[in-house]
Amino acid sequence: MAKRFVRGWPKVHRLAELRERLDSGEIESMEPFGRAMTRALENARFDPETGEAVWIEEDYCSPPLAMERAEVLDDYFEEITIVEEDVDEAAGWRQIDDLPGLWAQVLDEA
Template identity: 85%
Template sequence: MAKRFVRARPGNRLAELRKRLDSGEIEAMNPFGRAMTRALEKARFDPETGEAVWIEEDYCSPPLAMERTEVLDDYFEEITVVEEDVDETVGWQRIDNLPGLWEQVLDEA
């Protein structure tokens, strides 16, 4: 299993994504729903770049293929896997000082 360090520019529909996460709809998607939900719940916002950043468990080749098709491409632009095999703990520590994505984007909406 690989952990991906992801950066993406939030689109204007993140409130809809938040509702889908809260309803459990995304968590129920197989095989990636639980991992994606955990990652997006903890996602951070980089105010210097305006990007969402998170660490995602992923088994796809190319990286995030299913996740992008089913969810991510609807809500984010310029999705970039910055690092394809990051240590999860170290990855989250690198962005721990950033504000939470949901507090940032939903407060601005």
């Protein structure tokens, strides 16, 4: 299993909808990636220097995040970039732990 360090610009006007889909359990029920994606997006951070959302996501796809992008991510983020394809999950989260949470930052501004 690979962990990806991901960055993407949030489509701020659409994030309330994404938050509703996460809260309702809709995304969590998507197989095979829903639980991992839900956990990653709920813990996503906001990089105020770049305006990007950043997170660590479990992924088995080739190309990386193919299913996740097709089903969810491309609807809510632009220019999604895999910064690191095989990151240690704990180390990856530590790299962004000091950034503000995505949801508090972006939904407050929307």
